[in-house]
Amino acid sequence: MSFLLTCPNCGTREVTDFGFGGEISARPTARPSLRELGEYNYFRRNVAGVQREWWFHRSGCRAWFIAERDTVTNEVLLTELPRGPGSPESVA
Amino acid sequence: MLDIFRHRRMWRRQRDLKPAYDVVIIGGGSHGLAAAYYLQKDHGIRSVAVLEKRYIGSGAAGRNTTILRSNYKTPEGARFYDASVKLYENLGKELNFNLLFSQCGHLTLAHTDRAMFVMANRAEVNRLQGIDSRVIYPEEIKRLAPAMQVENPHATYPIMGALYHPPGGIIRHDAVVWGLARGADRGGVEIHQDTEVQSMERSNGRVTKIHTNRGTISAGHVLNCTAGWSTLICDMVGVPLPITTHILQACVTEPVKPLLDVVIVSSQMHVYISQTDRGEFLMGAEIEPWTTYRMQGTLNFLQEVTRHTLELFPQLERARLLRSWAGLCDLSPDYSPILGQTEVENFHVSAGWGTYGFKAAPIVGKTLAELVATNRTPDLIAPFAVERFYEDKLVSELAAAAVSH
Ligand SMILES: [Zn+2]
Numbered sequence: 001m002s003f004l005l006t007c008p009n010c011g012t013r014e015v016t017d018f019g020f021g022g023e024i025s026a027r028p029t030a031r032p033s034l035r036e037l038g039e040y041n042y043f044r045r046n047v048a049g050v051q052r053e054w055w056f057h058r059s060g061c062r063a064w065f066i067a068e069r070d071t072v073t074n075e076v077l078l079t080e081l082p083r084g085p086g087s088p089e090s091v092a
Numbered sequence: 093m094l095d096i097f098r099h100r101r102m103w104r105r106q107r108d109l110k111p112a113y114d115v116v117i118i119g120g121g122s123h124g125l126a127a128a129y130y131l132q133k134d135h136g137i138r139s140v141a142v143l144e145k146r147y148i149g150s151g152a153a154g155r156n157t158t159i160l161r162s163n164y165k166t167p168e169g170a171r172f173y174d175a176s177v178k179l180y181e182n183l184g185k186e187l188n189f190n191l192l193f194s195q196c197g198h199l200t201l202a203h204t205d206r207a208m209f210v211m212a213n214r215a216e217v218n219r220l221q222g223i224d225s226r227v228i229y230p231e232e233i234k235r236l237a238p239a240m241q242v243e244n245p246h247a248t249y250p251i252m253g254a255l256y257h258p259p260g261g262i263i264r265h266d267a268v269v270w271g272l273a274r275g276a277d278r279g280g281v282e283i284h285q286d287t288e289v290q291s292m293e294r295s296n297g298r299v300t301k302i303h304t305n306r307g308t309i310s311a312g313h314v315l316n317c318t319a320g321w322s323t324l325i326c327d328m329v330g331v332p333l334p335i336t337t338h339i340l341q342a343c344v345t346e347p348v349k350p351l352l353d354v355v356i357v358s359s360q361m362h363v364y365i366s367q368t369d370r371g372e373f374l375m376g377a378e379i380e381p382w383t384t385y386r387m388q389g390t391l392n393f394l395q396e397v398t399r400h401t402l403e404l405f406p407q408l409e410r411a412r413l414l415r416s417w418a419g420l421c422d423l424s425p426d427y428s429p430i431l432g433q434t435e436v437e438n439f440h441v442s443a444g445w446g447t448y449g450f451k452a453a454p455i456v457g458k459t460l461a462e463l464v465a466t467n468r469t470p471d472l473i474a475p476f477a478v479e480r481f482y483e484d485k486l487v488s489e490l491a492a493a494a495v496s497h
Contacts, residue, residue, distance in 0.1 A: 002380070002388075002390040002391075002392065014392075015382065016392050019381070020381045020382040020383075022336070022383075023336075023383070034482070034483065034484060035482045035483075037484070038481050038482040038483065038484055039332070039482070041425070041481075041484075042334035042425045042481040043332045043333065043334045043481065044323075044333070044334060044335065044336050045323075046323040046333070046335060046336050046337055046383065047323075048324055048337075048385045051383070053382075053383075071337075071383055071384050071385050071386070072384075072385050072386060073386060074384055074386050074388075
């Protein structure tokens with residue numbers, strides 16, 4: 001068994017229902033240098049422990065949401081919808 | 093008493109750690125042990141300690157599906173893996189240890205026009221590097237793998253052709269680990285198992301101290317050969333890495349009569365299949381898309397891998413699975429490794445190996461040993477420096493390595 005995730009819209013489903021969007025990282029400033037862009041595009045903290053990460057309900061409501069998961073145990077601590085403009089995970 | 097009855101150790105018993113070594117290698121897998129072996133053999137550097145937190149070969153070196161090949165897509169990748177296969181060809185003799193290497197041939201199946209085009213492209217790149225690799229069609233596939241269902245009108249993925257790589261094959265992974273460890277040990281290298289690196293100190297751009305559960309040591313050079321755990325070791329000295337850690341799974345059936353003596357891979361069906369010397373069908377699939385450090389398998393994997401294997405080998409319908417397992421993979425953004433020097437002067441990495449690290453072990457060991465001994469990056473690994481991700485100059489092996497083998 002892998003693990004279950006709770007979509008904020010649909011409820012608890014198997015992980016195979018979802019697409020993984022990777023750890024949440026800070027977007028670079030308005031005019032990033034090539035190096036900053038490389039850091040944002042490619043470098044990852046890849047933590048062993050609790051990680052805030054993006055998921056996508058591929059076989060459901062197709063919404064993007066955030067989970068906090070312990071990568072050592074795969075225990076999902078919480079899931080929530082992104083908090084909108086101005087928040088760290090904002091895509092606006 | 094005859095000598096054959098005497099119990100002989102493969103390598104010396106563990107002593108206390110010395111306060112300092114010329115080279116400390118973190119990770120007692122195939123890469124770390126190969127680096128240790130070539131340090132003493134090619135360069136006479138014997139003050140070397142390999143630190144392994146569990147037992148040697150307990151990570152990816154003992155969990156992979158033992159496939160060797162060099163038919164990669166980029167000239168940089170193909171050249172590099174070809175050098176590795178050539179070293180593997182002589183390694184058994186050199187170590188005086190039977191590695192059970194069988195160059196039985198490697199077939200990558202194509203199920204679409206697009207895949208046929210990619211195969212043709214790879215075959216051309218391979219041949220320009222002098223690597224034996226060509227596109228073949230169903231008649232020849234049937235001759236090479238008569239037990240496989242090649243023409244199946246009901247197939248989800250009909251077989252249109254394959255990339256055939258005759259020097260590819262399988263080698264006994266544990267034997268590679270043990271042989272390299274014995275070779276390194278005989279050359280004076282110390283192998284310390286149950287020795288975990290807990291933190292490191294850095295000053296003036298150098299690693300100065302390594303704290304382990306068995307004491308603190310210092311080293312002229314430090315190599316990080318920890319695959320799925322690479323990020324955690326690099327974090328200790330503040331070196332960022334562009335990798336994520338995922339599980340890759342494999343399983344074997346109970347032993348059956350010999351049916352298959354080539355390696356079969358299908359990127360579209362996400363499966364690779366070989367039959368071991370014991371008769372087990374060995375099946376592997378893709379990494380899980382989410383990152384994790386937990387080496388636990390999934391039911392979904394077993395369902396998918398057996399469904400696809402049965403499409404190719406319906407005669408295995410009643411075969412039972414004997415065991416399955418998972419290992420950690422350190423995936424890089426361009427599916428090429430990250431190899432060599434870092435911003436910390438005496439700290440070097442072998443990381444970003446995804447699902448293809450085992451086949452590179454000897455050439456990684458040889459080139460990293462040369463880097464340490466000469467303080468110069470060998471040409472063969474120059475394209476794989478971590479700097480390429482800051483400069484956006486990737487070496488994309490997506491088409492050839494995204495499918496695990
Ligand atoms: Zn949903």
